[in-house]
Amino acid sequence: MEQDSEPSNDNPKPSKSEKPPAAKGQAFIDEERCKGCSYCVVFCPTEVLAMGGRLNRKGYHLPEVVNPEKCNGCDMCGLFCPDFAIFGVRNKKKKDGGE
Amino acid sequence: MSDAPTNSTPTNPVEKLLRMERIPHIWCPGCGVGTSVNCFARALDKTDIDYDNLHVVSGIGCTGRVAGYVNVDSFHTTHGRAIPFATGLAIARPEAKVVVYSGDGDLFAIGGNHLIHAARRNIDMTVICVNNFTYGMTGGQVTPTTPYSAKATTTPYGNFEDTFNLPNLVESCGAVYVARWTVYHVRKLIKSMTKALNTKGFSFIEVIAQCPTLYQRRNKLGDGVMALQYYKERSTVQNGAPTVDVGLDYQSDIIVGEFVDKPRPTFMDKYNTRMTEILGNKFVPYEGVK
Numbered sequence: 001m002e003q004d005s006e007p008s009n010d011n012p013k014p015s016k017s018e019k020p021p022a023a024k025g026q027a028f029i030d031e032e033r034c035k036g037c038s039y040c041v042v043f044c045p046t047e048v049l050a051m052g053g054r055l056n057r058k059g060y061h062l063p064e065v066v067n068p069e070k071c072n073g074c075d076m077c078g079l080f081c082p083d084f085a086i087f088g089v090r091n092k093k094k095k096d097g098g099e
Numbered sequence: 100m101s102d103a104p105t106n107s108t109p110t111n112p113v114e115k116l117l118r119m120e121r122i123p124h125i126w127c128p129g130c131g132v133g134t135s136v137n138c139f140a141r142a143l144d145k146t147d148i149d150y151d152n153l154h155v156v157s158g159i160g161c162t163g164r165v166a167g168y169v170n171v172d173s174f175h176t177t178h179g180r181a182i183p184f185a186t187g188l189a190i191a192r193p194e195a196k197v198v199v200y201s202g203d204g205d206l207f208a209i210g211g212n213h214l215i216h217a218a219r220r221n222i223d224m225t226v227i228c229v230n231n232f233t234y235g236m237t238g239g240q241v242t243p244t245t246p247y248s249a250k251a252t253t254t255p256y257g258n259f260e261d262t263f264n265l266p267n268l269v270e271s272c273g274a275v276y277v278a279r280w281t282v283y284h285v286r287k288l289i290k291s292m293t294k295a296l297n298t299k300g301f302s303f304i305e306v307i308a309q310c311p312t313l314y315q316r317r318n319k320l321g322d323g324v325m326a327l328q329y330y331k332e333r334s335t336v337q338n339g340a341p342t343v344d345v346g347l348d349y350q351s352d353i354i355v356g357e358f359v360d361k362p363r364p365t366f367m368d369k370y371n372t373r374m375t376e377i378l379g380n381k382f383v384p385y386e387g388v389k
């Protein structure tokens with residue numbers, strides 16, 4: 001099948017001049033605990049993560065944060081992880097000093 | 100969900116409940132037991148249980164290793180004997196919360212008789228049974244929960260035996276709280292575990308979980324992601340469903356939910372009531388070994 005020559009514009013990257021909106025959350029990965037099951041990648045509702053090309057010391061494929069701005073800190077990745085190797089947290093709102 | 104403390108890397112909320120020096124654990128990549136423990140640690144965090152008064156007891160098996168990873172008073176018993184050990188503990192220390200965390204083979208094959216009597220007597224304990232439809236630890240033999248036609252090392256032509264319907268079995272024996280979830284239902288599982296932990300009497304949760312290494316592979320069912328997709332697509336939540344209707348077939352629809360929630364007096368309540376009836380104020384109600 002003919003491929004569109006235009007790159008997909010589904011996930012537009014924020015341009016340098018505009019400041020990207022602050023992410024609502026953040027995911028933390030402990031790479032040496034990971035066994036590469038990919039559950040966090042598959043069950044993240046906002047496609048923050050992807051399996052990358054890197055391996056950890058034991059040779060397991062690691063997930064990577066590819067769309068940090070989309071993370072809402074829901075912790076779905078953390079709940080599914082069988083190895084306690086990832087979790088998500090909500091960022092504290094900075095502006096009006098409270099939730 | 101915890102909030103990120105400013106200017107420092109937060110720690111995983113489950114770490115305080117696990118023996119982190121023993122992690123990475125022995126479970127295979129993608130093993131559902133790990134996800135269930137993750138949910139268990141978060142459920143414990145949501146209760147007011149005093150961790151000094153909490154005991155986790157396991158038998159033998161992949162799931163049986165849970166006792167070795169939780170950072171509370173725990174005991175790894177012999178195969179099938181988690182329930183008798185926990186029964187003694189629950190009776191000697193009625194103020195404690197006793198949790199039995201083990202596999203379907205450990206609890207329903209070799210340990211089946213103990214389990215039915217603990218439910219009948221309404222011993223005050225929470226039983227979490229990880230059902231992966233096989234004996235994981237010993238290489239994938241058939242169990243009383245292996246569905247009809249599923250392959251195991253001991254059933255190379257497919258299993259021909261009938262299976263136990265675990266929620267129905269424990270309800271018939273008298274359990275006061277009975278639920279089933281899969282490890283896809285992480286949030287509902289946490290909520291249900293919290294409820295079971297706060298329930299007085301014999302509470303039981305069946306956690307359907309994938310064994311990618313043995314059950315999935317031998318039956319050519321793909322990897323752990325495919326197991327979770329199957330749980331997602333074929334499960335329906337039916338709280339209060341009659342347990343007689345929730346039996347499982349090979350790769351069939353899965354009914355999940357809270358099926359039973361009906362309190363009744365515990366073993367200890369009944370003992371004290373009966374003895375008081377007979378002996379009156381000559382009887383000093385039993386309150387544990389002091």
Ligand SMILES: Cc1ncc(C[n+]2csc(CCOP(=O)(O)OP(=O)(O)O)c2C)c(N)n1
Binds near residue numbers: 178229233
């Ligand atoms: C008395 C005795 N019989 C048999 C065994 C071998 N054995 C160890 S674990 C196990 C079955 C484990 O299956 P299950 O309880 O379903 O747990 P899983 O490994 O699947 O989590 C068996 C038969 C044993 N350790 N002790």
Ligand code: SF4
Binds near residue numbers: 026043072076
């Ligand atoms: S916290 Fe939620 S949104 Fe963020 S990476 Fe994890 S699953 Fe995705």
Ligand code: SF4
Binds near residue numbers: 125162309310311
């Ligand atoms: S053999 Fe199966 S149950 Fe045991 S750790 Fe591996 S995946 Fe889990």
